[in-house]
Amino acid sequence: xxxxxxxxxxxxxxxxxxxxxMLAGLNYWQAEKMLIQDVETEIGITTQxxxxxxxxxxxxxxxxxxxxxxxxxxxxxxxxxxxxxxxxETAKNKIYETITYTDDKGNFVDHMGxxxxxxxxxxxxxxxxxxxxxxxxxxxxxxxxxxxxVTTPIFAGDRVIAMLFGxxxxxxxxxxxxNIKMGQTGYAYLIxxxxxxxxxxxxxxxxKVNSFTDARxxxxxxxxxxxxxxGERGIxxxxxxxxxxxxxxxxxxxxxxxxxxxxxxxxxxxxxxxFTRTSLITIIIILIIxxxxxxxxxxxxxxxxxTLKAAVNRIAEGDLSIxxxxxxxxxxxxxxxxxFETMVGNLRNLxxxxxxxxxxxxxxxxxxxxxxxxxxxAANQIATAITDVAAGASDQLAAANDTTAVVEQMxxxxxxxxxxxxxxxxxxxxxxxxxxxxxxxxxKAVIQMNQxxxxxxxxxxxVTKLGERSKEIGQIVDTISGIAGQTNLLALNAAIEAAxxxxxxxxxxxxxxxxxxxxxxxREAAKKIADLIGEIQVDTGKxxxxxxxxxxxxxxGAEVVNTAGTAFREIAGLVSEVSGQVKEISAAMQQMAAGSxxxxxxxxxxxxxxxxxxxxxxxxxxAAEEQLASMEEIASSSQALAKLAQDLQNAVTGFQL
Numbered sequence: 001x002x003x004x005x006x007x008x009x010x011x012x013x014x015x016x017x018x019x020x021x022m023l024a025g026l027n028y029w030q031a032e033k034m035l036i037q038d039v040e041t042e043i044g045i046t047t048q049x050x051x052x053x054x055x056x057x058x059x060x061x062x063x064x065x066x067x068x069x070x071x072x073x074x075x076x077x078x079x080x081x082x083x084x085x086x087x088x089e090t091a092k093n094k095i096y097e098t099i100t101y102t103d104d105k106g107n108f109v110d111h112m113g114x115x116x117x118x119x120x121x122x123x124x125x126x127x128x129x130x131x132x133x134x135x136x137x138x139x140x141x142x143x144x145x146x147x148x149x150v151t152t153p154i155f156a157g158d159r160v161i162a163m164l165f166g167x168x169x170x171x172x173x174x175x176x177x178x179n180i181k182m183g184q185t186g187y188a189y190l191i192x193x194x195x196x197x198x199x200x201x202x203x204x205x206x207x208k209v210n211s212f213t214d215a216r217x218x219x220x221x222x223x224x225x226x227x228x229x230x231g232e233r234g235i236x237x238x239x240x241x242x243x244x245x246x247x248x249x250x251x252x253x254x255x256x257x258x259x260x261x262x263x264x265x266x267x268x269x270x271x272x273x274x275f276t277r278t279s280l281i282t283i284i285i286i287l288i289i290x291x292x293x294x295x296x297x298x299x300x301x302x303x304x305x306x307t308l309k310a311a312v313n314r315i316a317e318g319d320l321s322i323x324x325x326x327x328x329x330x331x332x333x334x335x336x337x338x339x340f341e342t343m344v345g346n347l348r349n350l351x352x353x354x355x356x357x358x359x360x361x362x363x364x365x366x367x368x369x370x371x372x373x374x375x376x377x378a379a380n381q382i383a384t385a386i387t388d389v390a391a392g393a394s395d396q397l398a399a400a401n402d403t404t405a406v407v408e409q410m411x412x413x414x415x416x417x418x419x420x421x422x423x424x425x426x427x428x429x430x431x432x433x434x435x436x437x438x439x440x441x442x443x444k445a446v447i448q449m450n451q452x453x454x455x456x457x458x459x460x461x462x463v464t465k466l467g468e469r470s471k472e473i474g475q476i477v478d479t480i481s482g483i484a485g486q487t488n489l490l491a492l493n494a495a496i497e498a499a500x501x502x503x504x505x506x507x508x509x510x511x512x513x514x515x516x517x518x519x520x521x522x523r524e525a526a527k528k529i530a531d532l533i534g535e536i537q538v539d540t541g542k543x544x545x546x547x548x549x550x551x552x553x554x555x556x557g558a559e560v561v562n563t564a565g566t567a568f569r570e571i572a573g574l575v576s577e578v579s580g581q582v583k584e585i586s587a588a589m590q591q592m593a594a595g596s597x598x599x600x601x602x603x604x605x606x607x608x609x610x611x612x613x614x615x616x617x618x619x620x621x622x623a624a625e626e627q628l629a630s631m632e633e634i635a636s637s638s639q640a641l642a643k644l645a646q647d648l649q650n651a652v653t654g655f656q657l
Contacts, residue, residue, distance in 0.1 A: 024279045039268040040235045043248040043261045051250045051259040061095045061150050062132045065166045069152045096166040127151040136192045174199045186263030193256035228258035473533045491516035511634050
């Protein structure tokens with residue numbers, strides 16, 4: 001069922017069916033309970049009243065016989081008079097068939113001349129104790145009919161001298177019991193104290209069947225019969241020959257008998273069938289009325305829903321031009337329609353805002369794409385320049401390492417020359433004796449001085465070249481500073497454009513700020529490199545001056561050694577002059593050694609600065625590469641944003657406002 005109308009109707013009808021079914025079931029159960037109580041009460045009253053009537057009849061018989069026994073003639077001892085009197089009473093009496101007189105031994109002769117002895121009978125023994133006793137039914141010897149014997153004593157003072165026996169025909173009792181009817185087939189029956197049936201509609205059962213010992217007796221009924229034999233009263237339910245029955249029973253006081261009245265359960269509850277038919281007809285009528293009311297009610301309930309459904313379908317198709325929904329009720333459906341109209345209006349305004357915002361986002365993303373592409377180009381130029389700087393710094397570092405090695409070697413040579421000069425000064429006194437050896441030493445000194453001159457010349461050239469490289473690095477650093485300033489300006493422009501975009505440009509503002517920071521770091525790194533290059537240029541200038549001085553000193557030393565070599569041939573006569581000159585050479589060599597130490601320190605400092613410059617250049621190169629990657633990401637994001645804005649505009653065009 002897809003229709004709310006059908007679901008609502010079926011649900012309410014099912015609810016009514018269940019409710020009415022439960023109500024009908026409850027009414028049926030209550031009616032059955034009340035009907036059974038009425039039946040039980042009725043058969044109980046019938047049983048009680050019938051047993052009371054039988055008891056009244058038997059009490060009347062006892063009173064009648066007791067009255068006869070108290071007449072004076074009965075204890076006169078005149079047997080003939082007694083017989084005549086009893087014959088007359090029997091003739092006019094309607095209760096007793098016969099009245100018999102016996103002596104205290106039980107011997108009798110009745111009014112018809114029949115004789116016998118009743119002394120062994122139980123009722124005779126009880127009567128001899130002064131009681132008036134009613135016996136169980138028996139076959140009369142006089143008439144052959146079923147009778148009960150009423151026995152009453154005849155007193156002479158307080159002593160029983162004789163006995164009267166009255167045979168009561170129980171046909172009247174049988175007729176009374178057999179006339180008891182309950183329903184269509186219910187009946188009554190009478191049993192005596194041992195369970196033997198006395199009176200029963202089935203003639204074959206009367207006097208022959210013992211209900212308590214009969215194997216056909218239902219166990220439940222057998223329990224009730226046991227109670228009847230004990231003189232109890234009550235009601236029970238049992239099954240007889242496949243038929244469920246109710247039975248009420250009550251004792252007949254003073255006899256040991258018990259009267260039972262039964263009725264089939266189906267007859268006792270026959271009135272329930274009519275009640276059930278009436279209930280079903282009532283339920284059907286109520287359901288028909290409810291169905292008609294539901295048909296009318298569901299139409300009025302679902303009609304506003306159909307109107308709302310049509311409006312929802314229009315909105316689902318993108319039509320937001322709805323301004324009024326034709327539901328005029330003031331109930332929940334009316335409130336829902338008004339709220340729906342408000343929702344459509346808000347949705348229409350939202351789509352308009354989205355359309356306007358998507359256009360602005362598209363324009364801003366295009367501007368950002370252009371700016372990011374420019375920034376990427378600038379970052380690429382910076383990266384290229386920084387790479388060149390790094391390469392130059394590496395070359396500078398290699399040259400500085402070579403210069404350091406050469407200068408250290410030169411310093412060692414100068415120190416060795418100084419030591420030799422000192423030794424020459426110390427041994428000048430022995431110069432004459434070792435002239436030949438001195439000549440050889442001078443030759444070696446000339447060779448060494450030539451080597452020193454060549455080394456110093458080379459160092460001077462290297463230092464000069466290092467100064468030129470430093471100037472080139474300074475120009476490159478100026479270029480980096482200019483690029484960093486331009487990048488900083490571009491980042492500032494990007495931040496301004498992002499601020500104009502508002503919330504949509506917040507992410508681009510963050511990226512622009514990062515670009516600005518990278519540009520600022522690049523500018524600061526370039527400044528540090530410029531400062532380091534300036535220091536390197538100053539130190540290089542000092543090294544050049546020192547190298548020039550060293551070169552001059554080496555040339556002077558070479559000239560002196562050459563002069564010494566020339567003069568050494570005259571050493572024998574000029575030892576004093578040579579000794580003074582050797583001292584001058586020693587002093588000059590000490591100055592050269594000190595200068596060489598300064599050159600070594602300067603060259604090592606140049607080497608350290610070159611390493612630092614190379615590291616800074618590599619850091620700037622990495623930052624430039626990161627900046628280039630960021631610019632490319634910004635460009636990619638702005639292009640994606642432009643596409644997203646275009647998709648959003650295409651989606652908005654699907655709505656009819």
